[in-house]
Amino acid sequence: MKKTVGIIGANGYTGSELIRLLAFHPHVTLSFLYSRSNSGTRISDLYPDLTTVCEMVLTDKPEDVDIIFLCLPHKESQNWLTQNPVKDETLVIDLGNDFRLEGNFGNRDFIYGLPEINKKQLMGAKSIANPGCFATAIQLALLPLAEKGMLNEVFTTGITGSTGAGQSLQATTHFTWRNDNVSAYKTLTHQHVDEILQQLIAFNNKEVTLNFVPWRGDFARGIFTSSTMKTDLELEEIEQLYQDFYAEEPFVTVSRKAVDLKQVVNTNRCVIQIEKSGNVVVIHSAIDNLLKGASGQAVQNMNLAMNWEENTGLNLKPIAF
Amino acid sequence: MKKTVGIIGANGYTGSELIRLLAFHPHVTLSFLYSRSNSGTRISDLYPDLTTVCEMVLTDKPEDVDIIFLCLPHKESQNWLTQNPVKDETLVIDLGNDFRLEGNFGNRDFIYGLPEINKKQLMGAKSIANPGCFATAIQLALLPLAEKGMLNEVFTTGITGSTGAGQSLQATTHFTWRNDNVSAYKTLTHQHVDEILQQLIAFNNKEVTLNFVPWRGDFARGIFTSSTMKTDLELEEIEQLYQDFYAEEPFVTVSRKAVDLKQVVNTNRCVIQIEKSGNVVVIHSAIDNLLKGASGQAVQNMNLAMNWEENTGLNLKPIAF
Amino acid sequence: MKKTVGIIGANGYTGSELIRLLAFHPHVTLSFLYSRSNSGTRISDLYPDLTTVCEMVLTDKPEDVDIIFLCLPHKESQNWLTQNPVKDETLVIDLGNDFRLEGNFGNRDFIYGLPEINKKQLMGAKSIANPGCFATAIQLALLPLAEKGMLNEVFTTGITGSTGAGQSLQATTHFTWRNDNVSAYKTLTHQHVDEILQQLIAFNNKEVTLNFVPWRGDFARGIFTSSTMKTDLELEEIEQLYQDFYAEEPFVTVSRKAVDLKQVVNTNRCVIQIEKSGNVVVIHSAIDNLLKGASGQAVQNMNLAMNWEENTGLNLKPIAF
Amino acid sequence: MKKTVGIIGANGYTGSELIRLLAFHPHVTLSFLYSRSNSGTRISDLYPDLTTVCEMVLTDKPEDVDIIFLCLPHKESQNWLTQNPVKDETLVIDLGNDFRLEGNFGNRDFIYGLPEINKKQLMGAKSIANPGCFATAIQLALLPLAEKGMLNEVFTTGITGSTGAGQSLQATTHFTWRNDNVSAYKTLTHQHVDEILQQLIAFNNKEVTLNFVPWRGDFARGIFTSSTMKTDLELEEIEQLYQDFYAEEPFVTVSRKAVDLKQVVNTNRCVIQIEKSGNVVVIHSAIDNLLKGASGQAVQNMNLAMNWEENTGLNLKPIAF
Structure with missing residues (x-):
């Protein structure tokens, strides 16, 4: 069964880039796209390239899911997690810089998500701080x-x-x-x-x-x-x-x-x-700053944390030209 | 079992773009990449974005395959087919303009490969003239x-x-x-x-x-x-x-x-x-002139001709930005 | 003696482009640069390429000058002229669209400033509507x-x-x-x-x-x-x-x-x-939309109106590459 | 009376850029544009932006002039000067790198033409090596x-x-x-x-x-x-x-x-x-690599060598946008 995913800050560049990746990922399904500022807007109205690919409407009501990606401005991930408690078994991947230098936060201990140095710790991890x-x-x-x-x-x-x-x-x-x-x-x-x-x-x-x-x-x-x-x-x-x-x-x-x-x-x-x-x-x-530098690496980290093939959903056609 | 594919003129833009698409296509395997001018050269030396994705060496010896894509300069497809006879059961998709206006060529009758008008004729077809x-x-x-x-x-x-x-x-x-x-x-x-x-x-x-x-x-x-x-x-x-x-x-x-x-x-x-x-x-x-305008549409036509899902291998991440 | 010039709306693109042209024009001197929103700011702080070329400070106090260029948003030229009466003998060149279709305004009758059709009328004119x-x-x-x-x-x-x-x-x-x-x-x-x-x-x-x-x-x-x-x-x-x-x-x-x-x-x-x-x-x-399409043509019109050589100050080095 | 100028290698980028500058320089007149490979071609056919600005035809016959600019591939300046002897009183400015490290060449002693360090030596100089x-x-x-x-x-x-x-x-x-x-x-x-x-x-x-x-x-x-x-x-x-x-x-x-x-x-x-x-x-x-980095600096050096105002012909309108 597919795992459920929520994206917090789905209206930004890294959030929308995650949608582009996860829309075709074989093991997950997008459950909700969270945005305070654009709640009620169809994501494909913000990013017309998503037309037919993802026609979800942004919401400010998070749901219980298996995996949460935080795509918020720096320092807002902590606030969001404080205001919206997340179950311990949920995988949280933060694309901001809140937990990169200091990973302890409540019950969670964020692993620095550069797979090339922390691959073993990332396998099965529940809290990942995605690098800049x-x-x-x-x-x-x-x-x-x-x-x-x-x-x-x-x-x-x-x-x-x-x-x-x-x-x-x-x-x-x-x-x-x-x-x-x-x-x-x-x-x-x-x-x-x-x-x-x-x-x-x-x-x-x-x-x-x-x-x-x-x-x-x-x-x-x-x-x-x-x-x-x-x-x-x-x-x-x-x-x-x-x-x-x-x-x-x-x-x-x-x-x-x-x-x-x-x-x-x-x-x-x-x-x-x-x-x-x-x-x-x-x-x-x-x-690519938005992929290996942000959303692609976040999916790579998710794959590791979920014990899926590391490159699942990441065999992307290069622009090349 | 995967179908075998040969690309004629694999060293050009549309040829290399086909490699980018077919390298991750679930139903085909690349058998040979044909180029007269670059025979002996590794394709990833010409297109470094293909490093690790496709490390095949260009050859001037075509093989027997299930599917052939012709990515030659205009008017050279006819010459190539004349000099390199292809079995009747092989699917031939020509990306040049040799068979767009007049599709009869030897035993073959090329269908104009715009799926939005000729979808039924393309299903099961053996000869397809890909549009400009x-x-x-x-x-x-x-x-x-x-x-x-x-x-x-x-x-x-x-x-x-x-x-x-x-x-x-x-x-x-x-x-x-x-x-x-x-x-x-x-x-x-x-x-x-x-x-x-x-x-x-x-x-x-x-x-x-x-x-x-x-x-x-x-x-x-x-x-x-x-x-x-x-x-x-x-x-x-x-x-x-x-x-x-x-x-x-x-x-x-x-x-x-x-x-x-x-x-x-x-x-x-x-x-x-x-x-x-x-x-x-x-x-x-x-x-995108290289995709829906060339190699992407050629894969779409292949999918139709082989009775695969039309969008197989074509769920591509947009560049968006 | 050099003629005095004021630019109204000098902080915008066409206004700043006029400065680039007039700074080296042999027959004029810039007397004031008018901007309501940026009054008090040095123009070279807004456009650093003007450093050493023009170090004037934007003002919201217009002065009496020989020539006025209006570089305002469409429909604001009329307001500005109403609120800041200009002597009849002052040459007024409007780069907006206020007087292009209908040139009568108070004592003034704006000539449509496309020199290739109205050259004779532009020579000696006092009111010119610069084309889009x-x-x-x-x-x-x-x-x-x-x-x-x-x-x-x-x-x-x-x-x-x-x-x-x-x-x-x-x-x-x-x-x-x-x-x-x-x-x-x-x-x-x-x-x-x-x-x-x-x-x-x-x-x-x-x-x-x-x-x-x-x-x-x-x-x-x-x-x-x-x-x-x-x-x-x-x-x-x-x-x-x-x-x-x-x-x-x-x-x-x-x-x-x-x-x-x-x-x-x-x-x-x-x-x-x-x-x-x-x-x-x-x-x-x-x-070039900012030159022949705006500020360059305005200088050409000024040259005609003042009976100077039409290309004075307009022998510009092309970018070429 | 205007000084006469010849440009050797006028068909290249730095040569054509010199034409763009010298066409409007008040103290010089272009006498000939030398090019071996394009001899007989109108310069404005190579660079259409020069239409009406300079309609001279490239020649392979140099003339006696007051000032010569060498715009040749590196190492060809020496050859050219050897094959086409130039009078001692002619100002020679080399835009190549032939005389930058070692300025002695026959009767000539090339001054390194960075005005910000060698201004005094450049005033009145007859041989100048323009920097890279x-x-x-x-x-x-x-x-x-x-x-x-x-x-x-x-x-x-x-x-x-x-x-x-x-x-x-x-x-x-x-x-x-x-x-x-x-x-x-x-x-x-x-x-x-x-x-x-x-x-x-x-x-x-x-x-x-x-x-x-x-x-x-x-x-x-x-x-x-x-x-x-x-x-x-x-x-x-x-x-x-x-x-x-x-x-x-x-x-x-x-x-x-x-x-x-x-x-x-x-x-x-x-x-x-x-x-x-x-x-x-x-x-x-x-x-700008073609101006202060090449042809503009060459004109600056010419101005110094001829004891003209250093910025003559160099009050150029920035592209800015």
């Missing part, structure tokens, strides 16, 4: 070095699509401004740095510094990052580390060929490429 | 009126993404030129006009004129068309015609809301919207 | 035929950049939505149709019908239009008509080569191309 | 620190538009590939690094390391860079250094506000912004 988008792209680029204690001071630049800024209309998501444009924001102070360092340092077993410069790109979907670091390792050693680390991972590919963003857009995949010159290594990584 | 991309978008916009003999003189403007021009490097697909640009081409002389009129006139039972102005757009995927015509019908009557005509069609939606291109990008769907002012009606339609 | 952007592109495409009484029923599709929608944040100017997208709006009901027909019919001396389908394009600047019409004229005759009509016009070029949008972006030029098949003619035209 | 595009953007971002000997190890990421790759059709400038895409190239090995370090080290008087990761962006014009470095200086001290260093420079602005690429597109300007967190400083810079 930049946090996913940068951690996947650095984890194999961290596992060997090889990380030191990292300089990362990352560029993100406009969907990373959500659906609210802002000056920096106005088409006239953003088209053909590039700009920096939250230089050295992006909120994902703490999240990244907490994980990397746990692996690396010694201090790691991350100097992260995020840029806004003139595309809608995707994150591309390049991380630069000094190292004494040879390129072949590093590549081997990465190949070994990701050997069993269905969604991470370490490439010897040039990677680019569109290789992963509309997929749950991450591609990584490593280059080296002198004693400096550069690791590039690319993901 | 603009031809699909414009016919779907006009068929319900044609069926009632209501078409007269139509003025259509359509805009297409750069993938419509294929993978060869051309001045008009150079990023520097095409970005932020619009231009017209093949004004009133596009090769799809004959294909469109042959079908529409058969339905309309009287003369139809199509003045078609194609434009190049600064996006990679998709076709958007607006067709203008005089009519005495009321808007509600026209909408009802369309709703009735497409009532059972899984991939065509007639919308009362504004349609836009991204509602259908990376899907096999077509969305249609009708507007009227005075005695003038305008019908808008949008498709 | 689509109105400019479509009239320039059709005027030579109208002058010979050859226009009948015209079917026009036009596509416009996002700047045409102004600086307010809207769902249809959100980058995430508009990028790679196309959509229709105001089908057959665009407000410029009346403006266009009023001029064309005056020339054509008989009825003209204009079926106009406007599209939103995924670029920031520019308008491209294609107008289709039946005619008995030969292509060469039509081209000659156009060459003759625009022979003395510095900003309109009739091209035998394919035209595209980027040929005119960031210039005050209009390029026109004519194609014919059977008895159907198609005329393509392209302009 | 990334080299300009990165040097302008780092020079004020270098002048104080404060540079140490710098980590720079830069993104460039497609015009940086020139007009040849390449897989990475195909619209279908590049649209919405980002990728890295020449990681840590870009040819401009030596050019940058030669200048910076001369200023800094001690070793400087530059780890430079270039990216391809999905826009046609512009370069945006972010350079990260450790420092003990306070943000205010650094900003003051920059303000002082560029106080007299007409084309460089140090901004306290966020900078973005479109602030400088279609201008000869460079905008710089400085941010600091902890002991890490990040300097952002943006230029």
